[in-house]
Amino acid sequence: MVTRRQVLQAAAGAGLIATAPHSIAQRNDSLPLHRVVFDGRHEPGVRFAAEAALWGAETSDTRGDIAALYVRELMTRWRKSAIAVAGLTPYSQLFGLRLMAETPRLRLVFLHELKSGDVYGPANVCRAPLSTDPAATARLLCGWPAHSATVARRESSILSAQDHPFTNDALVAWLMAPVSA
Amino acid sequence: MMLPPGVSEEAFRAAIHEFTAALGADQVFTSEDDLSLYRDAYTPYRGMPDKEIVASAAVAPVSVEQVQRVVHIANKHRLPLFATSTGRNLGYGGAAPTLSGSVVVDLKRMNRVVEVNVTDCYAVLEPGVSFIELSHYLRERNIPLLVSAAENGAGGPVGNSLDHGVGFLGDNFARVCGIEAVLPNGEVIRTGSGAVSNGKLWPVYKYGFGPDVSGLFPQANFGIVTKMIFWLEPEPERMQGFSVSSSKHDDFGPMVDAIQMLRHKGIIRSSGARNPLRAANNSTVGMRSRNIPEVERLLSSPGDGAASAWDALSIATGIPNASVNGTVWGPAKIVVATLDHAREHFAKLLPHATFSAGTARDFPLDLATVPVDQWVGLGMPNLWGFQRLANQGVNRGHYYFSPLFKAQADDIFAMNRTVRKVMADANEPEILKRWGWQGGGGPFPKTYVLYYDFLVYDDAGLNARHLKLFDRLVKTCAEHGWAEYRAPAGFQDLVAGVYANNNSALRRFCETMKDAVDPNGILSPGRGGIWPRRYRKE
Numbered sequence: 095m096v097t098r099r100q101v102l103q104a105a106a107g108a109g110l111i112a113t114a115p116h117s118i119a120q121r122n123d124s125l126p127l128h129r130v131v132f133d134g135r136h137e138p139g140v141r142f143a144a145e146a147a148l149w150g151a152e153t154s155d156t157r158g159d160i161a162a163l164y165v166r167e168l169m170t171r172w173r174k175s176a177i178a179v180a181g182l183t184p185y186s187q188l189f190g191l192r193l194m195a196e197t198p199r200l201r202l203v204f205l206h207e208l209k210s211g212d213v214y215g216p217a218n219v220c221r222a223p224l225s226t227d228p229a230a231t232a233r234l235l236c237g238w239p240a241h242s243a244t245v246a247r248r249e250s251s252i253l254s255a256q257d258h259p260f261t262n263d264a265l266v267a268w269l270m271a272p273v274s275a
Numbered sequence: 276m277m278l279p280p281g282v283s284e285e286a287f288r289a290a291i292h293e294f295t296a297a298l299g300a301d302q303v304f305t306s307e308d309d310l311s312l313y314r315d316a317y318t319p320y321r322g323m324p325d326k327e328i329v330a331s332a333a334v335a336p337v338s339v340e341q342v343q344r345v346v347h348i349a350n351k352h353r354l355p356l357f358a359t360s361t362g363r364n365l366g367y368g369g370a371a372p373t374l375s376g377s378v379v380v381d382l383k384r385m386n387r388v389v390e391v392n393v394t395d396c397y398a399v400l401e402p403g404v405s406f407i408e409l410s411h412y413l414r415e416r417n418i419p420l421l422v423s424a425a426e427n428g429a430g431g432p433v434g435n436s437l438d439h440g441v442g443f444l445g446d447n448f449a450r451v452c453g454i455e456a457v458l459p460n461g462e463v464i465r466t467g468s469g470a471v472s473n474g475k476l477w478p479v480y481k482y483g484f485g486p487d488v489s490g491l492f493p494q495a496n497f498g499i500v501t502k503m504i505f506w507l508e509p510e511p512e513r514m515q516g517f518s519v520s521s522s523k524h525d526d527f528g529p530m531v532d533a534i535q536m537l538r539h540k541g542i543i544r545s546s547g548a549r550n551p552l553r554a555a556n557n558s559t560v561g562m563r564s565r566n567i568p569e570v571e572r573l574l575s576s577p578g579d580g581a582a583s584a585w586d587a588l589s590i591a592t593g594i595p596n597a598s599v600n601g602t603v604w605g606p607a608k609i610v611v612a613t614l615d616h617a618r619e620h621f622a623k624l625l626p627h628a629t630f631s632a633g634t635a636r637d638f639p640l641d642l643a644t645v646p647v648d649q650w651v652g653l654g655m656p657n658l659w660g661f662q663r664l665a666n667q668g669v670n671r672g673h674y675y676f677s678p679l680f681k682a683q684a685d686d687i688f689a690m691n692r693t694v695r696k697v698m699a700d701a702n703e704p705e706i707l708k709r710w711g712w713q714g715g716g717g718p719f720p721k722t723y724v725l726y727y728d729f730l731v732y733d734d735a736g737l738n739a740r741h742l743k744l745f746d747r748l749v750k751t752c753a754e755h756g757w758a759e760y761r762a763p764a765g766f767q768d769l770v771a772g773v774y775a776n777n778n779s780a781l782r783r784f785c786e787t788m789k790d791a792v793d794p795n796g797i798l799s800p801g802r803g804g805i806w807p808r809r810y811r812k813e
């Protein structure tokens with residue numbers, strides 16, 4: 095597990111965050127978030143995690159391998175209860191995790207490719223305010239209102255198992271949340 | 276609303292209402308969002324919505340009693356069910372049923388490791404336990420046992436063995452010592468020694484007395500399995516692989532025979548055979564073609580090239596013409612002695628061949644020192660397989676063509692010639708290039724199996740052509756006596772049709788039993804090519 099301090103140090107060292115870190119507690123009405131997952135091999139991932147850490151989130155670096163992260167951290171936590179996990183990783187890292195997240199009945203309620211332009215992905219990807227900025231995306235996901243996961247589900251079809259809207263190496267921000275509550 | 280065939284909307288709604296009363300509203304799924312989880316993520320029918328096999332609903336019971344209630348309701352309304360355990364049969368149909376409109380009985384919530392017995396090396400499992408979870412359970416408790424996990428660690432021992440799947444220790448159904456299942460009439464049966472009242476031998480003696488009916492449950496539709504005795508393997512002190520290679524084309528036959536004999540004698544635990552030179556241009560998933568024009572020319576020439584031509588090419592390129600491999604495990608001293616024995620054995624038989632031993636892995640493993648792509652081969656299941664596919668550029672999934680053939684050089688060559696001809700005749704150069712030349716491996720001790728993944732594309736026309744090619748491959752291989760050991764959901768009839776000896780006596784026998792034990796035809800119609808009377812096209 096990567097500590098908040100390490101992420102912030104890495105991000106500061108790389109000149110990715112200008113201001114000194116100050117913790118902002120998650121809003122009371124925001125979705126309980128277990129952790130924020132990022133792939134530290136990609137600069138936007140580090141920036142995303144640094145911002146998430148500012149919001150008080152625990153962060154974990156997949157270093158290209160979500161399998162190990164699942165086995166070491168998520169599996170045990172999800173056995174206790176379904177709790178949301180957000181991330182910014184290459185799209186390829188999502189598939190296996192999404193399968194395992196089905197057991198505690200978590201769903202992918204947000205999926206957004208981080209690239210410039212305002213194309214938001216296919217219609218059946220859940221909609222949310224658009225941002226190509228990892229920091230803004232982290233703010234959005236860490237502050238995601240608790241009721242939104244359910245609302246999002248009612249309003250739009252969640253990405254189905256067959257929808258593969260992005261290429262494997264596309265960098266995507268995502269949120270998996272329990273939706274049946 | 277998608278309805279099961281032969282079921283009225285009224286009956287369907289009534290059944291859903293009763294499922295809800297029995298399981299709770301949050302465990303009965305009918306919305307498009309929820310049902311999307313029961314679509315095959317790797318569907319071969321991508322871009323062909325009218326062909327895709329989809330569920331009408333799904334239910335998630337948490338106990339044997341709830342499974343029984345589901346079965347009772349299905350009988351009452353003559354509603355087809357389709358049971359899955361972890362439901363991750365990717366490459367063979369995912370969580371989707373065989374018959375469109377079936378109600379998936381999702382057993383993921385029944386995920387208790389009921390018991391692990393260290394002395395007798397077995398686990399009593401519910402269907403929803405995944406390989407990853409079981410292996411983690413053992414590690415957490417420092418139990419020195421290994422589970423024969425598939426590369427897809429998200430799958431589980433129950434579902435995998437019920438599709439005759441294989442793990443890193445080979446044939447998984449061979450590890451099943453007994454089954455508890457809910458029969459189509461709702462009764463609970465225990466097979467083998469589990470049938471003895473207050474019996475003690477269920478986990479250790481398979482056959483019990485009389486017919487061993489455990490074999491009725493895999494790739495079939497005679498019951499919903501709710502518990503399984505799955506044999507585990509004591510962690511060895513050491514595991515080590517080896518390979519033998521030669522530049523001589525004609526060494527391939529004796530090498531395959533020799534490696535298989537070591538296997539038959541129980542000296543080695545797994546074996547495989549390759550011809551690296553013939554396979555040099557393969558662009559199968561995970562392989563980069565070396566683009567050697569002479570390889571292509573020889574493979575396409577009549578009789579696929581003279582041995583002398585292959586020998587000359589091997590010397591020119593430095594790529595061996597024959598290679599076999601095996602794995603040894605046990606106490607370190609025995610591993611060392613076995614490798615010595617294998618080395619001497621091959622040196623006597625083929626003095627010019629090169630023997631190389633792989634890295635010795637000592638248990639308990641320190642996973643931090645093992646690259647993640649080697650975990651599965653050492654008994655640590657994970658999700659790396661999906662990352663591997665992604666790294667290799669597989670975006671839309673795949674489905675497997677998995678024929679069995681004899682573990683003999685003649686059969687390997689003949690199978691390659693046959694498949695290459697079908698691919699060439701179909702004018703599918705891309706597929707032929709990916710195939711190249713395939714060797715074989717042995718999760719099963721006395722036969723080789725081949726896993727060729729047909730990739731799924733966004734182009735529906737291309738997918739449709741590949742479906743036809745798959746069909747032709749199955750039928751042509753059948754003419755030569757080779758058959759698939761397993762098939763994607765949409766190919767159950769095609770593959771069952773290959774097992775057609777004596778006017779399909781086997782299928783007719785299964786269907787006679789099906790009609791007797793499942794008169795309403797509610798359990799997994801069409802699975803294994805077995806159709807209940809009401810859906811049968813006589």
Ligand SMILES: Cc1cc2nc3c(=O)[nH]c(=O)nc-3n(C[C@H](O)[C@H](O)[C@H](O)COP(=O)(O)OP(=O)(O)OC[C@H]3O[C@@H](n4cnc5c(N)ncnc54)[C@H](O)[C@@H]3O)c2cc1C
Nearest residue numbers: 360361362363364365425426430431434435440441500660
């Ligand atoms: C990357 C990758 C790697 C893979 N590696 C392997 C491998 O190494 N070995 C291998 O064998 N396969 C492999 N597969 C194929 C497949 O994913 C696995 O076999 C997987 O274990 C099967 O899924 P499952 O365990 O979730 O079984 P399920 O999907 O739960 O079950 C499989 C089938 O068995 C029947 N069934 C399941 N449960 C019950 C029940 N309780 N009662 C009655 N019938 C039931 C159903 O017909 C069901 O469709 C791989 C696939 C991928 C994508």
